[in-house]
Amino acid sequence: MNTPLKDIIARCEGLFEDLRFASVQEWKAAAPGRKAIGYMPIYVPRELIHAAGMLPVGIFGGGDQMEVIQGDAYYQSYICRIPRSTVELGLTGRLDCLDGMLFPSICDVIRNLSGMWQIMFKDKYVKYFDVPQDYDDAIGGEFYVHEMQALRDDLARLRGAPVTDDELRASIAVYNDNRRAIRDLYAFRAQQPWQAPTVELYLLLRAGCVLPPEEHTRLVREYLAAAAAEKRTKRDNARVVLTGAFCEQPPLGLIKSIEMAGCYIVDDDFMLVMRWLLDEVPEQGDPLVELSKAFLHRSAQTPSKYDDKKEDKGKYLLEQVRTRGAEGVVFASPSFCDPALLERPMLQDVLAKHKIPYTAFKFAENTGQMAPIREQAGTFADSIKLWSAA
Amino acid sequence: MKTFIGIDLGSTTTKALVIDEARNVLGRGITNSRSNYDTAATIAKQEALVNARFHLFREALGRTGALNGSLEDFLGQLERDFRLEQFVEQLADLEHTCRRNAEGTRFGEAAAAVGTALEELFRRLRGEAPELFAPGAKRKSDFFRDIAGSRYLAQGETLARETGVRYDMLLNVFDRSIIEVENRIYGESISKHLLAALDRTFAAMPQHAARGERIRAPIQGMLDMALEEAYVIGTGYGRARLPFSKEHVRSEILCHGLGAHVMHPNTATVLDIGGQDTKAIQVDPNGIVESFQMNDRCAAGCGRYLGYIADEMNMGLHELGPLAMKSTKTVRINSTCTVFAGAELRDRLSLGEKREDIMAGLHRAIVLRAMSILARSGGIRNEFTFTGGVAKNEAAVKALKALVFENYGEMTLNINPDSIYTGALGAATFAWRAVTEEGKVVEHREAA
Amino acid sequence: MTTPIQVMPQAAPARKPPSVQKEDAMWLQKEMITRNYHELASAHAEGRKISATFVPGNLNELLMCFDFVRRLPETDALQNGMRKKSGKMIMDAERDGHSEDVCTYVKTDLGMMLQGEFGPTGEPMPHPDVLLLSYTGCFTFMKWFELVRQKYGCETLMLHVPYQGDAKISPNMREYVVRQLKDKIIPALERISGVKFDIDRLRGYMKESAKAEEDLVRVLQSAKHRPSPIDGYFGGVYYIGPMFTAFRGAPEATRFYAMLNAEVQERMRQGKGPMTPEGELAEEKYRLVVEGPPNWTHFREFWKMFYDEGAVVVASTYAKVGGVYDFGFRHDPERPLESLADYCLGCYTNLNFPQRIDMICRYLDEYSADGLLINSIKSCNSFSAGQLLILREVEKRTGKPAAFIESDLVDPRYFSAANIKNRLESYFQMIKQKRAAAVH
Known part of the structure; x- marks a missing residue:
């Protein structure tokens, strides 16, 4: 018996709205000694956490339903919102279910937050997780394998037992499967965006931030089956790639607004952690070396990652546009997001050279006014249709 | 009698307060801050000193018991009469200034007609002046600029209709003249006005005439007593423009902290939300500031935000609070940005949310910002004192009470x-x- | 002044205009900067190659080994700010598609090039031949040079310096930087410059650096004395100038620091206060530690708010942005590449929060400061994100009061003199009042 679509979505919504992370608490309570490790965007090798028998939990801010008081006390008005709401989550005890927190290398704000977390939550495991900006196996790869080994050692200490290579390989296999499911999901949406509205895809990805990967993979596959069976109306929308929202998240209303205004989102950079590694990580060999190679040579591009050559700039975005058959790009960047906003002119330059239309706006995770965004996305969709008709 | 005076030069109003050697508050005065801060400070101080005299009259008369049972009525009448005397003098000055400003070539051929009209206009203003200060008369403001201005405009309009003199010319004369007049100080006239007012009061309240001397003597005594200005300290937004030496200037943070402590001696945390900024101040048991935080460049946490919203809603600033109090549910307003809040507000209206519920959300939003600034300064400790213009807004107070309780538990507000x-x-x-602790307030660097 | 100016005959200071007062060393370093801009302008005509790199983690000794004329885009931006040119440049860059939210150093640099590629002194500013992206302590650096590369096609070399997330330099981190230097940066610099790398030449420069660093530390630590003979923030900017830019490792910088140190030690012996643009500070009333970079567009006005009140900055974190020397690190010619790696890894903004807080608390104590002032810079998230926690922690640990003001590096729109003055005055009076209360 297949799970009905509306039940799948309702479950994802429940997980998304629950800022006390009851599902994580339940997972931990189900067996003694279980631990959960939080991580922030963009990318951490979740395989390591999983291999240590722990639950990786993606923390993507507090959304638009939470009032931020204490978090605001730590940040000036010119800093983005995700660190504020994350601090608020922490200081109000909502993250007590986490035994540790990883802050990946993404920008100065999140980097500094790692040290703030060390001071504010002294009894928790806190790590700034650096990833290489040098892509040679012998240099950046060496460094990265060491960084991963350090994390592996820390997790082993928390767990009270080493994390074996076999455990790591098994976890790589679990995540390979998860990545396959998500690739299928993205392919399905690109083919029939009316059958898989982005708001549903988004909620599915968010569910993957709190569910064990095996369970999440099943959920994605159930969704694919249910969504394919659904009868939904195809609309005459423009096909767009949404980019810039790789860290602070737009409110659900914003994603809905874009699609309601006449744009089908056919690719995006939400929750890149789940699609960062672009293909299968070999399940044999030295697991850390394989994870490193996948990172160095076969991973997504994003503003926080250095482009080795000028020619590489925008390659991934162009590829998204090409393979998904997109007609334009929507830059949705969080206000005060240095990586996204500094990258934007370069990407726009590349798009202009390829005659790909684009539009741009800024948001915050608690943006309340949707009318201007509906207006802008609608105008963009109309203009795309005019161009293609001409 | 030795007095100690504090003057707070705010961005919209200037306040002065007088205390005596026992630190009793003798008088308070307020005026609108004008282009000339010096004048504003002088006038506020004068008002406070007048207020202090009335305080002293009340005490003196209270002691004699001459007005047993009708002391307040008598002093009320006396104050109205005094205000009238003051008003009449300033009105004469305004007339003189207006007529001078109407001369010359500015109005060309119309100059003579404007002059005649002004004469008539001021005759009418003088005539109606006593009504303005009659018992129970409602005035929107006590500032001369506002009272004289509104009556001048009303009478001017009528007169223009009657005589055909151009209203804009009358307006022009007023605008030029009022600035001159409001920047003049009538310091020497106070005693004279008080004595003249006393005559008016006896005329208005003949029942007290029999005890005339028993009433006059203590008043005269208090009037004759010199109020020595032992020391003046200036503070507030415009303090740097006061013609005071550095020794006579304190930052408004320090003054606010100490002032709150004097009003409510158990104060530990002070929140002040004014038009320009929001301050969170922590004070020790002696009223000494331990730390403070102010809003950053973002205006969302201060009174300006409400002013902006009032404009957006086409409402008066004072109508916002009462409207929000009618709310039955609070709409969440997320924008901490003043400008975006306007857009969000229109969005919510178009979605069919009720105005009062949106207003309640906006009040909560402004108080949320203040809560953050408080958290920045070290949180809220008991007792908590709330000051500033926004403290008069009942919806803001309601939101603050709720948030304080949610975040800090039961507190004395x-x-x-x-x-x-x-x-x-x-x-x-x-x-x-x-003055009194001189020698103790000098700097001891080594002690730090 | 005891040290004769003749130590550097080729750089005799210009005659002092009567309106501004500076120490001799300040005039000298201004002269050095002007000369550097001149060298940049004429480099290509003289067949020399130009490098550009950032102040934190700048490998000046290494770049000198390849005869590069050295450009530091942050210095260009701040010079443009001090000369009131940055406002227009920022607006030009914003018109060109850059967000109002992002770093104004970047926008000043891009705007300068949009305006016709003239440097702050008005001389031509040619494109660099190589961008050495020493990615130390600031994510924006990466985007900055990517933007320059995108527009002008300059060859870009990434030197990834990992962050001290765990408050230490692990062998893995050091090795990573050394490997990049050895296998990537040095061969590429050889190729671009056509000059063969000579490690002994590098050692020679590093020896000079170490000597100059020794003197710089003495200068900065003179502020422990009462009264402090220097201002470690506003004055400090002048003192760190040569060390943090194109001169560290050059003999002229060593001479500069010897002269500066002699000058400062003499001031200290004579019990003099720091030099301000309006002459010597007569009375030291407040001793402060400052965290965060200064504002450059209103630098003098900002400084005046301090010296008018008798406030002296005895130590600042900004004076450590191009290298933290006061806790013992020196460039070490005996282990050249490891030492360059340690230098990069140890720059102030590459330290984690607990390290930064420790350092500030230490300064408050060792320099007997009255309190901490944070100048929070809108452009600079590396410094600014989380500074309010620094403020709270430092107050908690030291019991000394801290205050918070906001401005920007080079955006004149983001400097509110009235606001800053109001807060500073309140802060100074609070310190004074607390002192008075302490003796009651």
Whole structure:
């Protein structure tokens, strides 16, 4: 018996709205000694956490339903919102279910937050997780394998037992499967965006931030089956790639607004952690070396990652546009997001050279006014249709 | 009698407060801050000193018992009569200035007609003046600019209709003249006005005539008593423009902290939300500031935000609070940005949310910002004193009470009806300390 | 002044205009900067190659080994700010598609090039031949040079310096930087410059650096004395100038620091206060530690708010942005590449929060400061994000009061003199009042 679509979505919504992370608490309570490790965007090798028998939990801010008081006390008005709401989550005890927190290398704000977390939550495991900006196996790869080994050692200490290579390989296999499911999901949406509205895809990805990967993979596959069976109306929308929202998240209303205004989102950079590694990580060999190679040579591009050559700039975005058959790009960047906003002119330059239309706006995770965004996305969709008709 | 005076030069109003050697508050004065801060400070101080005289009359007359049972009525009448005397003098000055400004070539051929019209206009203003200060008369403001201005405009319009003199010319004359007049100080006239007012009061209340001397003597006594200005301290937004030496200037943070402590001695945390900024101040048991935080460049946490919203909604600033109080549910307003809040507000209206519910959300939003600034300064400790213009807004107070309870539990919240004078009270107390604790306030660097 | 100016005959200071007072060393370093801009302008005509790199983690000794004329885009931006040119440049860059939210150093640099590629002194500013992206302590650096590369096609070399997330330099981190230097940066610099790398030449420069660093530390630590003979923030900017830019490792910088140190030690012996643009500070009333970079567009006005009140900055974190020397690190010619790696890894903004807080608390104590002032810079998230926690922690640990003001590096729109002055005055008076209360 297949799970009905509306039940799948309702479950994802429940997980998304629950800022006390009851599902994580339940997972931990189900067996003694279980631990959960939080991580922030963009990318951490979740395989390591999983291999240590722990639950990786993606923390993507507090959304638009939470009032931020204490978090605001730590940040000036010119800093983005995700660190504020994350601090608020922490200081109000909502993250007590986490035994540790990883802050990946993404920008100065999140980097500094790692040290703030060390001071504010002294009894928790806190790590700034650096990833290489040098892509040679012998240099950046060496460094990265060491960084991963350090994390592996820390997790082993928390767990009270080493994390074996076999455990790591098994976890790589679990995540390979998860990545396959998500690739299928993205392919399905690109083919029939009316059958898989982005708001549903988004909620599915968010569910993957709190569910064990095996369970999440099943959920994605159930969704694919249910969504394919659904009868939904195809609309005459423009096909767009949404980019810039790789860290602070737009409110659900914003994603809905874009699609309601006449744009089908056919690719995006939400929750890149789940699609960062672009293909299968070999399940044999030295697991850390394989994870490193996948990172160095076969991973997504994003503003926080250095482009080795000028020619590489925008390659991934162009590829998204090409393979998904997109007609334009929507830059949705969080206000005060240095990586996204500094990258934007370069990407726009590349798009202009390829005659790909684009539009741009800024948001915050608690943006309340949707009318201007509906207006802008609608105008963009109309203009795309005019161009293609001409 | 030695007095100690604090003057708080705010961005919209200037306040002064006088205390005596026992630190009793003798008088308070307020005026609109004008282009010339010096004048604003002088006038506020004068008002406070007048207010102090009335305080002294009340005490003196209270002691004699001459007005047993009708002391307040008598003093009320006396104050109205005094205000009338003051008003009449300033009105004469305004007339003189207006007529001078109407001369010359500015109005060409119309000059003579304008002059005649002004004569008639001021005759009518003088005529109606006593009504303005009659018992129970409602005035929107006590500032000369506002009272004289509104009556001038009303009478001017009528007169223009009657005589055909151009209204814009009358307006032009007023605009030029009022600035001159409001920047003049009538310091020497106070005694004269009080004595003249006393005559008016006896005329208005003939029942007291029999005890005339028993009433006049203590008043005269208090009037003759010199109020020595032992020390003046200036503070507030415009303090740097006061013609005071550095020794006579204190920051408004310090004055606010001390003022709140004097009003409510158990104060530990002070929140002040004014038009320009929001301050969170922590004070020790002696009223000494331990730390403070102010809003950053973002205006969302201060009174300006409400002013902006009032404009957006096409409402008066004072109507916002009462409207929000009618709310039955609070709509969440997320925008901490003043400008975006306007867009969000229109969005919510178009979605069919009720105005009062949106208003309640906006009040909560402004208080949320203040809560963050408080958290930045070290949180809220008991007792908690709330001051500034926004403390008069009942919806803001309601939101604050709720948020304080949610985040800090049960707290004593002090809101003083005279909270507008908090800074001035702190300054006056500093003036008192400078004199009475002299030698103790000099700097001891080694001690730090 | 005891040290004769003749130590550097080729750089005799210009005659002092009567309106501004500076120490001799300040005039000298101004002269050095002007000369550097001149060298940049004429480099290509003289067949020399130009490098560009950032102040934190700048490998000046290494770049000198390849005869590059050295450009530091942050210095260009701040010079443009001090000369009131940055406002227009920022607006030009914003018109060109850059967000109002992002770093104004970047926008000043891009705007300068949009305006016709003239440097702050008005001389031509040619494109660099290589961008050495020493990615130390600031994510924006990466985007900055990517933007320059995108527009002008300059060859870009990434030197990834990992962050001290765990408050230490692990062998893995050091090795990573050394490997990049050895296998990537040095061969590429050889190729671009056509000059063969000579490690002994590098050692020679590093020896000079170490000597100059020794003197710089003495200068900065003179502020422990009462009264402090220097201002470690506003004055400090002049003192760190040569060390943090194109001169560290050059003999002229060593001479500069010897002269500066002699000058400062003499001031200290004579019990003099720091030099301000309006002459010597007569009375030291407040001793402060400052965290965060200064504002450059209103630098003098900002400084005046301090010296008018008798406030002296005895130590600042900004004076450590191009290298933290006061806790013992020196460039070490005996282990050249490891030492360059340690230098990069140890720059102030590459330290984690607990390290930064420790350092500030230490300064408050060792320099007997009255309190901490944070100048929070809108452009600079590396410094600014989380500074309010620094403020709270430092107050908690030291019991000394801290205050918070906001401005920007080079955006004149983001400097509110009235606001800053108001807060500073309140802060100074609070310190004074607390002192008075302490003796009651």
